[in-house]
Amino acid sequence: MAPIVPPDTVVYGIQLPIQAQSNYFVEPWEKSAGTAEMAAVARAADESGFFYVGVCDHVAIPKELVPAMGAIWYDTVATLGWIAAQTTRTRLLSSVFNVTYRSPLVTANSFATLDALSNGRVILGVGAGHVEKEFAAVGASYDTRGKDTDEALRVIDAALREGAYDGLAIEPISVQSPRPPIWVGGGAPAAVRRAAKLADGWLPQGTPLDQMPDLVELYRRERGDDTGDIGAISEWIYVGEPAWDLDRPALTGQPEAIADGLRAWAKVGVNHLQVRFPSRSVDELIDQVTAFGSTVGPLLNA
Numbered sequence: 001m002a003p004i005v006p007p008d009t010v011v012y013g014i015q016l017p018i019q020a021q022s023n024y025f026v027e028p029w030e031k032s033a034g035t036a037e038m039a040a041v042a043r044a045a046d047e048s049g050f051f052y053v054g055v056c057d058h059v060a061i062p063k064e065l066v067p068a069m070g071a072i073w074y075d076t077v078a079t080l081g082w083i084a085a086q087t088t089r090t091r092l093l094s095s096v097f098n099v100t101y102r103s104p105l106v107t108a109n110s111f112a113t114l115d116a117l118s119n120g121r122v123i124l125g126v127g128a129g130h131v132e133k134e135f136a137a138v139g140a141s142y143d144t145r146g147k148d149t150d151e152a153l154r155v156i157d158a159a160l161r162e163g164a165y166d167g168l169a170i171e172p173i174s175v176q177s178p179r180p181p182i183w184v185g186g187g188a189p190a191a192v193r194r195a196a197k198l199a200d201g202w203l204p205q206g207t208p209l210d211q212m213p214d215l216v217e218l219y220r221r222e223r224g225d226d227t228g229d230i231g232a233i234s235e236w237i238y239v240g241e242p243a244w245d246l247d248r249p250a251l252t253g254q255p256e257a258i259a260d261g262l263r264a265w266a267k268v269g270v271n272h273l274q275v276r277f278p279s280r281s282v283d284e285l286i287d288q289v290t291a292f293g294s295t296v297g298p299l300l301n302a
Helices: 026-032 035-046 063-069 074-088 104-117 132-137 145-162 189-198 209-223 255-267 282-300
Strands: 011-015 052-055 091-094 122-127 184-185 201-203 229-239 250-255 272-276
Touching: 011 035, 011 282, 035 052, 035 074, 035 282, 052 074, 074 091, 074 104, 104 122, 104 145, 122 145, 145 184, 145 189, 184 189, 189 201, 189 209, 209 229, 209 255, 229 255, 229 282, 250 255, 255 272, 255 282
Parallel strands: 011 052, 011 272, 052 091, 091 122, 122 184, 184 201, 201 229, 229 250, 229 272
Antiparallel strands: none
């Protein structure tokens, strides 16, 4: 399947706030926010030219991990379906969906349905997972998760392409042809190989810039050509000069300076960036999303 990012272009997306409240990345204001704020951010991204809105995936967090990971993880498919009704253009990305937690035929039906309901805007981002007790809770195997992910991808690919699998009809048929694009998440070499051989793109989960060239080379070598969409999660970004302590390293200042910093990712082969913005409120996040889309985004491809 051909890449979906236009040639010689860098696009950008955002992870939806509030939906996942891991203490690794949640902002304090999100903990008292809800669906109205989620919808407002999704609409702002849609109106500001963001290529996708991403939604995370966990089912049940072990209690001992809650202090770090949080307990709030809205269901991925339900949330994406709801976001589809709030938006008109932005793509809907699962970032990332653990396919071994469900039957691959259930996943194929869910994402074909989402694609039909959204008029062809779904990207199925998948991952192998990492929380061992969560695997046990849903009846999946932690030890064989890599092999199981590979097999699930083969079944999902066939089911989405054909609308059927092994004599079973699986409909509705997705709008995108031959199927919705699949991106594989993860930064380990095994994930890169999986993305190259079984998917249409790679979605690193926080891989730093200095590690990207070797992994991009591995991706190209395993894929056997220079096709495929390659992503990254960017540095934190604040458009303008913040009047408060961001409490983290970030690209700040004028749009050209921010765009110039982000171009470093494109130079190593990245063509889709998940951007992220420090914020003290939903209004500030929306302001940043809007400012980025109107002033920084157009400069990435100037």
